[in-house]
Amino acid sequence: MKQVLQKYLKNNKQNIENIWRTLHSMPEKAFEEHRTSKYLGDKLEEMGFLTVRGIGGTGLTGTYDTGIKGPVVGIRADMDALEHSFPDGNKMQHTCGHDANCAMVLGAAESMSVLNLVKRGKLKIIFQPAEETLDGAREMINSGELSDLDYLLGIHLRPEYELVYGQISPSVMHSAKSSVRVLFGGKESHASRMDLGVNAAEVASMSVVRAGMIHFDPRFCHSAKATKISSDNKAGNVVPSRAEIEFDLRSESNEHLENMEEKLMQTLEQTAESFGATANFDWSERTPAARNYKEIQDLVRQAITELVGNEGVASPIKTTGAEDFHLYAERIEGLQSVMLGIGADVNPGLHMVNMEFNQEVLVLGAQALALSAMDIFDISRKE
Missing domain, CATH: 3.30.70.360 (Alpha-Beta Plaits)
Structure with a gap:
C-alpha cells in the first residue's frame, strides 16, 4: 500500500504544485490569512474532511473520522507570510515557505483520504495562523479543538546549509x-x-x-x-x-x-x-524548546528511510530558531510531536526576499508526511 501511496502522490504532482502556486500568489500577514484559510478549508471539504473554521480568527482543522476507536493523528502546517521592504513600499511574500508546507500537508491529506488509508481513529489536518509571531499555536490550543490529539506531525523547508533536496531529517530540535x-x-x-x-x-x-x-x-x-x-x-x-x-x-x-x-x-x-x-x-510568553519523543521520531525515521534510503536520512537538526509548533506537546496532555525538516535547495535563504526552492520537494514532503502517518496508525493498530 505504501508503494501505491507514493505512486499516487507522484502522479498527483501537478495538482500539488498548482495548490502551491495558488497559495504563493496570496501571501497574508499573521492572523490575516483570510483568503488562504478559505482556500484550504474549501479544499479539505472537497476531500471529505469535516472542517472547523475561524479558530483564532483564521485557523482551521479538517477531520477524517473513521468512527472506529483508535489514535488521533494530526498533521500541521502554518499559513502566514512575511512583510518585506521594497523601494515602492512594503509587500508580503512567502519567504519562509509556509505556502510549501501547506501544499505538502494538503497533498498528504488528499492521498490518505482518496486511498482510504485511515482504518481506525481520526486524521486531523491543522492549518495554523501566525507562526511568525509565535502566537498562532496558542490560539489553536485554547480553542479546545486539538485536545484529543495523540500524535502530531509537522514539516518545514530547511536552509541549504542544513539540508539539500533529497535529504530529510526526522526531527528539527528548535530552541x-x-x-x-x-x-x-x-x-x-x-x-x-x-x-x-x-x-x-x-x-x-x-x-x-x-x-x-x-x-x-x-x-x-x-x-x-x-x-x-x-x-x-x-x-x-x-x-x-x-x-x-x-x-x-x-x-x-x-x-x-x-x-x-x-x-x-x-x-x-x-x-x-x-x-x-x-x-x-x-x-513575552515563552516559546518552548522541542522535546525528543523517541517513539514518534523512530517511526518517522523508518518512514523516510523507506522513501529516500539511508543516504537521504539526515541527523536531527539542532537550531537556535524557534517554532510555536512545540507548544502543542507542552500544552496538550499525552501528545507526542515531531517536526520533519526537508531539504529543498532553498535560495538565497529563508526569510530572504524572493526566496526560491526546488518544487520537486512538494511531492517528496507529502510522501514523507503520509508515510509517517501510516506508520503511526499501523503501530497503534498493532498495540
Missing part, C-alpha cells in the same frame, strides 16, 4: 525563545547640565554592553542579544528620562532559558541602579 522589553527610567535635564539628570539613553547603552558580558552556561546552545533600542527624546539638547531596549533570548533547554532570563534581569537592574535609574521588564 526555546523569550523576549523582553526593558523600560529604563531616568531624570530629564538640559544637555548642558547632565549632573542634574539621569541619562536613560546612557543606561540603555551600558546595559547592552553588560548584557554581552554575562557568562551563560556554555554546555547549552544559546544566544542573547539586544534587537531594538530607543529613547523618548525628541530634542537633541535634552537628557532623556526614558529609554527602551528589547532583548531576544534563546536556548536549547527550557530550564537554561529561565536561568538566562534571571541573570539578564539581575544584570540590568544592577546597571540601572548604578546610574540612579529604574528598570521595568515586560516579558
